[in-house]
Amino acid sequence: MLRRDFLKATGVSLGAAPLCGWLPTLAARDADVGGRRKSCIVLWMTGGPSHLDTFDLKPEAPTQVRGEFRPIATSATGIQISEHFPRFARLLQHAAILRSMSTQEADHQLASYHLHTGYQNRAGGISFPALGAIASQEIGRGDFPLPNYAVIGPGPQDGVRAGFLNTRHQPLFVPDPTRGVENLAANVDAQRFQRQFQLLGELDRSFHQVYQAPAGQAHLATMENSVRMMRAREVQAFELARESATTRDRYGRASFGQGCLLARRLVEAGVSFVEVNMGQGNEGWDTHVNNFPRTRTLSAQVDAGMSALIEDLRDRNLLEHTLVVWMGEFGRSPQITTGGGRNHHARAWSAVLAGGGIRGGQVIGRTDQTAAAVAERPISVVDFMATICRILSIDFTRNNLSPEGRPVRIVQDSNVTPIRELLQ
Amino acid sequence: MRLFNIVALFFLPCSMANVGLGRASEPSSRVKAQKMDAVALARLIDDHIEKRLKAEQIPCSPRTDDAEFLRRAYLDIHGVIPTVDQARAFLENNAPDRRARLIDDLLGSQRYAANFADIWHNHLYPANANQRIKPEALVDWLEHGFQTQTWDRIVHDLVTAIGSQDKNGAVTYMLKGRFTLSVTEMTDLTSRSFLGVRLNCAQCHNHPFAAWKQSDYWGMAAFFTQIQRLKPVIAFTAIAETNVDPRKLPEAAMLREPQFLGGAMFKAGADQSLRKALADWMVSRDNPFFARAMVNRMWGHFFGRGLINPVDDMHDGNLPSHPELLEALTEQFKANDLDLKYLCRAISLSETYQRTSKPLAGNGKDDRLFSRMLVKVLTPEQLFDSLVVSTGNVGNRSSAGKPINNPRTEFAAFFRTEGEVDPTSYSRGIPQALRLMNSGQFLGPRSEAFITKQMVEPGATPAQAVDRFYLRVLSRRPNAEESVRMLKYLEQPGAERQQLYAEIVWALLNSSEFSLNH
Numbered sequence: 051m052l053r054r055d056f057l058k059a060t061g062v063s064l065g066a067a068p069l070c071g072w073l074p075t076l077a078a079r080d081a082d083v084g085g086r087r088k089s090c091i092v093l094w095m096t097g098g099p100s101h102l103d104t105f106d107l108k109p110e111a112p113t114q115v116r117g118e119f120r121p122i123a124t125s126a127t128g129i130q131i132s133e134h135f136p137r138f139a140r141l142l143q144h145a146a147i148l149r150s151m152s153t154q155e156a157d158h159q160l161a162s163y164h165l166h167t168g169y170q171n172r173a174g175g176i177s178f179p180a181l182g183a184i185a186s187q188e189i190g191r192g193d194f195p196l197p198n199y200a201v202i203g204p205g206p207q208d209g210v211r212a213g214f215l216n217t218r219h220q221p222l223f224v225p226d227p228t229r230g231v232e233n234l235a236a237n238v239d240a241q242r243f244q245r246q247f248q249l250l251g252e253l254d255r256s257f258h259q260v261y262q263a264p265a266g267q268a269h270l271a272t273m274e275n276s277v278r279m280m281r282a283r284e285v286q287a288f289e290l291a292r293e294s295a296t297t298r299d300r301y302g303r304a305s306f307g308q309g310c311l312l313a314r315r316l317v318e319a320g321v322s323f324v325e326v327n328m329g330q331g332n333e334g335w336d337t338h339v340n341n342f343p344r345t346r347t348l349s350a351q352v353d354a355g356m357s358a359l360i361e362d363l364r365d366r367n368l369l370e371h372t373l374v375v376w377m378g379e380f381g382r383s384p385q386i387t388t389g390g391g392r393n394h395h396a397r398a399w400s401a402v403l404a405g406g407g408i409r410g411g412q413v414i415g416r417t418d419q420t421a422a423a424v425a426e427r428p429i430s431v432v433d434f435m436a437t438i439c440r441i442l443s444i445d446f447t448r449n450n451l452s453p454e455g456r457p458v459r460i461v462q463d464s465n466v467t468p469i470r471e472l473l474q
Numbered sequence: 475m476r477l478f479n480i481v482a483l484f485f486l487p488c489s490m491a492n493v494g495l496g497r498a499s500e501p502s503s504r505v506k507a508q509k510m511d512a513v514a515l516a517r518l519i520d521d522h523i524e525k526r527l528k529a530e531q532i533p534c535s536p537r538t539d540d541a542e543f544l545r546r547a548y549l550d551i552h553g554v555i556p557t558v559d560q561a562r563a564f565l566e567n568n569a570p571d572r573r574a575r576l577i578d579d580l581l582g583s584q585r586y587a588a589n590f591a592d593i594w595h596n597h598l599y600p601a602n603a604n605q606r607i608k609p610e611a612l613v614d615w616l617e618h619g620f621q622t623q624t625w626d627r628i629v630h631d632l633v634t635a636i637g638s639q640d641k642n643g644a645v646t647y648m649l650k651g652r653f654t655l656s657v658t659e660m661t662d663l664t665s666r667s668f669l670g671v672r673l674n675c676a677q678c679h680n681h682p683f684a685a686w687k688q689s690d691y692w693g694m695a696a697f698f699t700q701i702q703r704l705k706p707v708i709a710f711t712a713i714a715e716t717n718v719d720p721r722k723l724p725e726a727a728m729l730r731e732p733q734f735l736g737g738a739m740f741k742a743g744a745d746q747s748l749r750k751a752l753a754d755w756m757v758s759r760d761n762p763f764f765a766r767a768m769v770n771r772m773w774g775h776f777f778g779r780g781l782i783n784p785v786d787d788m789h790d791g792n793l794p795s796h797p798e799l800l801e802a803l804t805e806q807f808k809a810n811d812l813d814l815k816y817l818c819r820a821i822s823l824s825e826t827y828q829r830t831s832k833p834l835a836g837n838g839k840d841d842r843l844f845s846r847m848l849v850k851v852l853t854p855e856q857l858f859d860s861l862v863v864s865t866g867n868v869g870n871r872s873s874a875g876k877p878i879n880n881p882r883t884e885f886a887a888f889f890r891t892e893g894e895v896d897p898t899s900y901s902r903g904i905p906q907a908l909r910l911m912n913s914g915q916f917l918g919p920r921s922e923a924f925i926t927k928q929m930v931e932p933g934a935t936p937a938q939a940v941d942r943f944y945l946r947v948l949s950r951r952p953n954a955e956e957s958v959r960m961l962k963y964l965e966q967p968g969a970e971r972q973q974l975y976a977e978i979v980w981a982l983l984n985s986s987e988f989s990l991n992h
Binding site for chain 1: 656784831832833838849850851891895896898899900901902903904905906907908909911912913914917921959963966969973977978980981982984985986987989990992
């Protein structure tokens with residue numbers, strides 16, 4: 051444990067040289083596009099959005115499956131999506147729709163954990179890191195004064211955490227994008243803060259000299275990182291008030307839209323991984339009742355936020371370096387319930403990727419006539435994770451050490467195949 | 475091996491086959507151990523630990539000073555640091571039996587029960603669950619249990635709980651938001667919490683390390699197929715023993731006849747309660763898991779690491795560091811009627827527990843043989859309660875002066891790390907650090923005036939004030955070097971003394987020493 055804690059406290063992680071070798075890993079880390087490291091923004095649809103009513107419509111299906119929405123054409127020939135994404139439809143040349151996601155967990159918490167970490171949560175097992183924490187470790191700048199992993203909006207979802215990685219990779223939670231980070235300002239003036247913080251450092255260093263506890267070193271390091279952030283110019287990225295009213299309107303004034311705007315600002319400032327959560331409880335995508343009115347409202351918010359985000363990234367030449375992912379923890383059942391809702395469905399559902407240098411304007415995979423099962427090219431959780439890693443230049447075969455000292459691959463080793471069609 | 479185990483279970487009802495004991499355990503489980511009191515058991519702990527360290531040629535760190543012991547015992551048994559008066563009373567007491575008396579006092583107080591209720595509530599009830607179902611009902615129920623019941627009674631009542639939450643807080647254990655826990659969640663949680671076994675991997679495939687097979691998993695799971703939420707659904711909070719709708723089971727479910735873990739099949743009569751049968755089996759004195767799992771967990775609570783670690787992962791591939799000691803503790807725990815206070819008393823009376831966490835040159839690398847105390851991180855509840863005791867501020871206002879509802883629950887949720895955490899590893903992030911440093915929740919927006927009023931007696935000299943700050947925050951007096959350093963700090967030109975006082979208190983509250991249990 052000491053060894054592990056030392057590694058944790060110092061932020062060194064072990065590549066399992068015998069398994070995958072050092073050189074490709076190092077090469078992958080430097081494989082930036084045009085000298086800039088890649089970033090990722092995940093738009094997380096809490097509750098599980100209905101694939102049948104967003105990106106995998108089945109106009110030919112029977113009425114009890116088909117639903118109320120009509121498909122519309124997009125900027126990519128032959129690809130149709132829901133009528134409630136008119137703006138995004140014009141951006142589809144940048145995006146790929148994955149229509150054959152196929153996963154095991156149909157419980158919100160278990161599925162969220164699985165899709166965030168790539169590992170299934172079995173009570174009391176290893177605390178696996180979320181992909182955002184892995185990205186922070188693998189492609190985040192070590193000297194960057196903000197956390198490399200930020201999570202915006204309500205939550206957090208299950209599995210959103212650094213797990214057994216260094217605490218530096220803990221997500222920074224920003225529950226309300228319009229309020230930014232809480233407690234960033236000291237209670238006292240800068241001179242006094244400096245003085246008392248120096249005293250704290252002295253106290254801690256003499257304590258560590260005697261007790262040599264890794265937890266104490268991690269505590270001081272976390273305090274120091276926090277103070278570095280308090281003083282950094284980059285925290286201005288959290289101030290949405292610096293954007294014009296027109297820009298803020300373009301993203302939509304709902305919390306989700308403003309979260310997308312904040313995500314753009316953070317990526318511009320250099321943050322590696324941002325997750326924007328949409329919806330919670332009865333306001334989210336868990337539409338067991340009233341699926342259609344709710345999905346319509348939520349789709350409109352996504353259309354505004356996601357489209358403005360992609361447009362802005364494109365106009366600032368950041369889209370090639372920034373992967374945008376739209377997803378929930380699962381899809382929804384083809385059968386419409388008596389309450390006009392749809393239940394959980396994990397066997398077949400959709401996710402959307404845009405930017406990040408992928409080949410856009412395509413659909414990957416296909417579901418059957420009622421979107422109940424995958425008919426072509428099933429995408430498992432590990433395939434999906436490996437694909438994102440590949441796009442972000444993360445070597446997913448690398449190992450981290452679990453608390454028990456067991457090597458844990460970034461993406462579990464069970465017949466992983468990244469989706470080649472996406473990679474140019 | 476597996477076949478042999480099954481055969482062995484038939485012929486040796488007490489055999490611990492399959493439980494990861496190794497050979498050492500077999501004699502002790504057949505010969506009934508002689509009942510020991512807590513003092514004798516403490517000595518036995520020390521004998522086992524020291525014998526092993528001697529064999530490995532690792533030196534032990536010396537006994538703690540009184541202040542280190544005081545703070546540790548308060549945090550481990552009460553979950554909070556001592557008040558100034560409590561600290562002073564102990565540190566000024568020269569009676570030779572002062573440590574034993576302190577342990578008795580701490581265990582005799584309601585705070586002991588409240589502390590373990592907090593801890594078990596966090597084990598048993600996920601923090602992110604729906605607030606609608608009043609998780610505090612379980613805390614209150616557990617607190618009453620720890621105060622008045624032995625461990626077998628507490629667990630038996632939990633596992634068989636039935637009725638409405640208002641009348642029986644124990645049913646909270648089975649609730650999750652608007653629903654009951656699923657059969658698989660109940661199976662995982664119950665076997666992990668009370669039997670120290672992680673069956674989870676065996677849900678989908680035969681366990682790669684332990685000998686558990688999928689059939690073992692689903693045999694246990696079958697006991698949890700009679701849990702249903704009582705109608706009407708508005709209440710959401712009552713549990714009845716009705717069969718679970720098989721359609722609600724996971725696709726991979728392999729439901730079969732109930733079978734006690736590693737033991738016999740159970741043939742249920744028509745109206746027989748499956749959970750009662752399971753609970754009876756769990757708490758019976760012959761159960762190879764139950765007492766042992768709690769002994770190991772309690773050891774882990776006090777030492778930051780179980781004799782088997784992680785504490786809830788006992789199997790053939792994860793053997794105890796001190797098998798004979800674990801057996802002896804288990805036997806004595808049983809012989810003393812599964813009395814938890816007895817177990818706590820024996821552990822905390824041992825020299826092993828009372829060693830300093832300061833490493834020596836020769837034992838700095840040892841983190842599993844207990845040659846010194848491991849340093850633990852304060853839990854969110856310990857941190858909140860200790861901040862309240864240090865500052866004298868109940869923390870119910872934000873720095874902007876806005877009231878905070880349920881400040882302790884809110885604070886704990888903000889500082890909680892999801893999932894079970896290793897008590898020795900630090901997992902706070904930047905938001906938590908910023909909140910500690912800058913929120914003003916405890917020191918208030920006008921900390922100078924507040925601190926002077928709260929902490930400094932009128933007419934106190936700077937040296938007396940510093941002494942008081944250390945006692946309030948770190949439960950000890952400053953050493954000579956620290957006093958000199960702090961007095962020098964107070965002499966900075968151009969700063970008011972009240973301001974400097976506030977800065978010293980700020981630094982102490984934000985130090986590693988305050989955030990850790992060393």
